[in-house]
Amino acid sequence: MEDKFIILDGAMGTMLQAAGLPVGQSPEVWNATDPEKVAAVHRQYVDAGTRLVCSNTFGANRHKLAGCGYSPAELIAAGIQLAKKAVGPGVKVALDVGPIGQLLAPLGTLSFEEAYDIFQEMVTAGEAAGADLVFFETMSDLYELKAGVLAAKENTRLPVWASMTFEASGRTFLGTTVPAMALTLGGLGVDAMGFNCSLGPEELMPLVEELARWTDKPIILKPNAGLPDPATGKYHTTAIDFAKAMAPAAELGVGAVGGCCGTTPDFIRAVTDVFKDKTPAVRSKADRRGVCSAARTVELDGVRVIGERINPTGKKRFQQALREGDMDYIMARAVEQQDAGADILDVNVGLPGLDEPAMMAKVVRAVQSVSDLPVQIDSSDPAAVEAGLRAVNGRAIVNSVNGERAVLDAILPLCKKYGAAVVGLTMDKNGIPPTAEGRFAIAERILDAALGYGIPKEDVYIDCLTLTVSAQQDQAAETLKAVRMVREKLGLHTVLGVSNISFGLPAREHVTVSFLTQALAAGLDLPILNPNQAAVMDAVAAYQVLSGEDKDSAAYIERFAAAQETKMVSAPEADMTLDTAIAKGMKAETAALTEKALDAMGEMDVVNTLLIPALDKVGDRYERGEIFLPQLINAANAACEGFEAVKKRIARRGGEAVSRGKIVLATVQGDIHDIGKNIVRVVLENYGYTVIDLGRDVAPETVVEAAIREDVRLVGLSALMTTTVPAMEKTIRALRASGHDCKVMVGGAVLTEEYAMAIGADYYSRDAKQSADIARLVLG
Amino acid sequence: MEPRLTGIDRQEALRYLGVRGDRPPADVAASLDKWEAALLKTARPRAVWRLFDLMPDGTLAGTTFRPAGEDIRRHLTGCDRVVLMAATLGAEADVLLRRTQVEDMAQAVILDAAAGAAVENVCDDLCAGLAAELAPAFLTGRFSPGYGDMPLEQQGEMCRVLDTARRIGVGLTPGGLMTPMKSVTALIGVSDTPREEGGGGCKNCAQYENCGIRKAGGSCGR
Structure with a gap:
């Protein structure tokens, strides 16, 4: 001014x-x-x-x-x-x-x-x-x-x-x-x-x-x-x-x-x-900096862990979630990493055949809806990087550029425009230099280019690249040396994906942890790793004590005080049955017992004579008021582990996936209260149905379009408020008008059987249990 | 009078969960304790209220807002003033609920009930403060849009009159629902003489037909 x-x-x-x-x-x-x-x-x-x-x-x-x-x-x-x-x-x-x-x-x-x-x-x-x-x-x-x-x-x-x-x-x-x-x-x-x-x-x-x-x-x-x-x-x-x-x-x-x-x-x-007679004070320069979401800021004044689990590379289940648009699975990965101590979440959605920019925006938003950790947009496609930077709430990191001019010129302007920090990989069109000096030279080049685009030095993070030690043994030392040089000579923050070091070796954790510790000592402050591995996070916690970052070892003490409490897990009883395991909501036991049953029986027999009857018993107890909704859901979640075991077994012999049928679920247009619908989804999925969840505030035409596209025989609609029931009626009318042959079940706090029939539904579902009964009636 | 969340009423949360009988399962009770602690830490309770004179035609003086329906009219019989209030647990409670839903739906159900009881607690605490503030006048119980025949749509008008978006961060969706979700608007009658509650119990409730509590022989006490 x-x-x-x-x-x-x-x-x-x-x-x-x-x-x-x-x-x-x-x-x-x-x-x-x-x-x-x-x-x-x-x-x-x-x-x-x-x-x-x-x-x-x-x-x-x-x-x-x-x-x-x-x-x-x-x-x-x-x-x-x-x-x-x-x-x-x-x-x-x-x-x-x-x-x-x-x-x-x-x-x-x-x-x-x-x-x-x-x-x-x-x-x-x-x-x-x-x-x-x-x-x-x-x-x-x-x-x-x-x-x-x-x-x-x-x-x-x-x-x-x-x-x-x-x-x-x-x-x-x-x-x-x-x-x-x-x-x-x-x-x-x-x-x-x-x-x-x-x-x-x-x-x-x-x-x-x-x-x-x-x-x-x-x-x-x-x-x-x-x-x-x-x-x-x-x-x-x-x-x-x-x-x-x-x-x-x-x-x-x-x-x-x-x-x-x-x-x-x-x-x-x-x-x-x-x-009027005053002049604005001359300010000292702002002395704090970091990356952030809207609610949380991460300052880079110590070791900050970047969680690597939102990434489809080599992960079948994650790939499936991306292809099916199953955001819940991805959101759960975000929550899990935050709970495990990650400070920043890397988001990578690169999968052949997928619209990466659209998916990047969708996943960044889904992740930020359940986690307040800052995000690192991980892609080499400028369009996906920009889609992610637009979608993100807060100040992100872009992962990554390298020393190639074309890459720098494509990505750095985006970082400048959206104010993102950027990770520079020390490689270029000639590959990864074998020496620390070679990598350092590229780091210098990247820094120069960034400065040229007006990106401040503090926002340039350098990744000196981890190579697999079992394949290129001499490179581990070069990487560590390069980290030290970048840190000491350029004064930049450094990033390093550490897990890769131990690839191909047995007992990988020892190598990973040892390498991580050495890298931290060399000046690494932004390790990219799997925070769900306790040993790795333990090493970070220990390092933070030794470096003095964890004042009075307070965080370290808290971490291990909490760990001791959770050690008290009772051993599973030897004579436990699937019935008991499911009734008690014991997931691991249900999976193990299902595996055992699968050794003796066919897959469909396990489903029809063990899993479903066990769930039915739980359902009956729920209806009699002996157990309540949380326990019903726990039991259904446990049964899901059983169904997963069955699915894996079928997949292993290359058979058709089992599903008891497809159901479209939606909370109707104008309604944002979706917990009821989400409960129904969990229960139906755990009863073995495939659920296409359209979310909340869903327009009638979206429901019709999904019902036809997926050719479903059953559509479930939820509306919580009196004011949104008319949208439910409109959706039912649109489904009927489309001529698509399907049944409609409806539920929600203000609905009654009579009301449901009056708005043209086929079934009124009082609760999640009843929705499973209706699904069985319609789909078998 | 700072809005406060002091705790949650276990019985109320259990009612929301549909748990009958006076002895809840131990794991549910333990989860309620856990979520109460989480809400006390996470929620940012906020409330706004204003006192209006009640005009003879039922309009609140200085506004164009006129609570609609027989039931609210009966509720305010004998009152010459009305407190309009809104309270919320804030956006953080919504985030916690969304997050818990992807982690563990069974826990999310319990949290949802706990959060419902928590926002009632904020309202109760505010009402206790109002009773002291407005003494020696007498206050009726809370009456919210959606009770009896008072249309839920009037929630929007109440938010506008109270300027809830600016004052406590409570907005409306195009469909007229409040955001954050754990928010409440209510009217409280104020009179100089004590009076019989005109609520009329269950029969006047919009939920009469399908209320699980009533079917089980109970009452939510409103």
Whole structure:
């Protein structure tokens, strides 16, 4: 910014309400109907000292304006023009953009692309109307804000300011932290960032201090007039007190000051008085850096483990999940690695015949819906890398580039645009140099190229490449030497996939752990490994004690104190039957006993005379009220292990896969409560059916299309709320109209047998158990 | 009056789970303990409330919001003011639930029930605070859209009046459902004289037909 503070304006909505705008009406409509009243507010702020006004367009998006009779473009054009006329020369007009008013998936139903589209419509209209910059305000979802910033940067030439709303806890309502905001928005290249709304100046000051350590961008501060009286919603702080409380911001690196809810021209006048003779403090450079999701930041000030398990290479089950779009399986891999102690998750979805960019976006979103770990986008395809970088929430790592010019020129601009860190592999078109010096030379080349693209040195991580020691024994030492050189001479973070070292050897773990320990000692700080291997993670934990990173060995002690507790697993009873194992939900025992049975009986006999009857007994007990839903699900999960054993046996002799039939399941359009449907899915799958789960908020035509494509005889629909049952009826009608011959079962808290029949369903399913009964009736 | 989550009512959570009888299975009880601890740590309870005068036509003064239906009208009989409230466990509880569903559906079912009881606890705690704050006035019980004949759609209007999106981060989907999912809106009548509860018990509940608790001879107590 400049050598003076930029004085912003205060609240707009409440000023308009004071001028007669009815509560509940869109303030933006006045841009068309009462422009003079809006202009009067702008003028009052300018008179009070404002040098940058925000247009009256906060909610001028197509979602919030629906039904008001005006388009976003009309009200934005009117709003910008009236503001420019009102403020006169020397005062800038920002296109003010607030939240869309609907949450993005997974919390809500709006897609990232729709959000982008909504913002694109606004920012292009704003630029066309002559706005001087785009100002996103009051955002609490970093992902929504990312859609907005990208829309502004990709479709206009305007500077972009972004400000979020935080609670005193240092998080937004959706969990975004100050560092995550700083890293993500800084990476996307906004021109200024900061805070507005929700709190008063005193409460926001500590957050300003924190932000200044994470970004060098100018900081914006627009607090509320203190906290509102809960009973009335009114603010009681005076203008003078507000301005006094704002004063410390001058020393903290703030460059633009104004007010939000409850502030008036009087407040801005008082703020102007406080700031007019001050100059913004010269800030020390931000000293903290890292990668992040919206809710979690990982600083690279010690060993940080990158989990390698989201990768189809050499993993049949993972490949199957990718081909079938089974996100639950992949999400479970994410959760498992986080629980095992991973700090960052590598995401690789490269599989021949698959649309890698589309799958990358889908998997990144699925992973982030259940894990708050930062993500590493692992692909060599620039399109897949970009799809992943767009989809990711937070600041990611790209894995990888190498020393080839063409690769550097394809990938580095993407890293720069989305603000990602990048892994550089020390190889090029001539392969991997056999010496540490050769690899170091490539590392230097990669660093130069990155710097050339404007990527800071701290964001370049070098992978000196692990080669299999059983094949190239001399290379282990070269790799370790290269790691040390890159660390010491270039001062860069280093990445290394360690598992590969022991390939082809027996008792691999010993070699892997030994190599890992040596690499850590050589300066490796970003090992890529399988965190589910306890010995490997134990080695990391031990290293963190020895390096001093784990202060007072606290994490180490906690890790092994917890490990001792879990050692008490009772030995399986010798005379256990499949019935008991399933009834008690014992997975390993069920699998073992099924294996044993398969040695003596045919596969289908095992299914029909052992597994299904065992499940039936559990089902009967559930219906009699002797056991309850969690136990029913546990039993079904255990039985699933039995079915898996059967499937494996059949696959081994090359036979047809067993499935008792296919069922399409969906939570209907408009409904986001999907736990009921998910329970039904688990139970049906564990009864041996193949479930095509379409998810939640599913449009009728999607259900019809899936039913026809998969040629299913049974469709299950779920709706939790009275308001979404009509969508269920619509879906049933669409299925009937399609002429596809299938039965429909429905369930949900507000449904009854009678109601189900009235909306045209074939079956009413009271609970998950009954859905399995219906499936048997329809599919056998 | 800070919104708080102080714990969960085991009986309430067990009712949500459909567990009958007074002795829950030991593993379910242990899981409830575990999820209570997890929610106490993870959830970020938030609440917002406002006090309105009740106009003779049933509208809340200064707004265009008029609670619809016979049941809420009866519930507010004798009240000249109304508290409008909304409470939530925050987005973190949704994330925890989604995450648990991919790990272990049986545990997710128990967590879902625990979270349901937790958001009620936040409401109960807020109501206790309100009773103290508004004393010596008397407060009715909570009445939410979807109870009796009050349409669930009015949840949206209540969110708008309370500006829940800005104040506590509770928004609406296009279908009018609240996000985060573990959120509640409710009305509480305020009067200067004590009065009989006009709730009318089970018969007025929208869930009357298929309520498992009622069929088992119980009541959720509303």
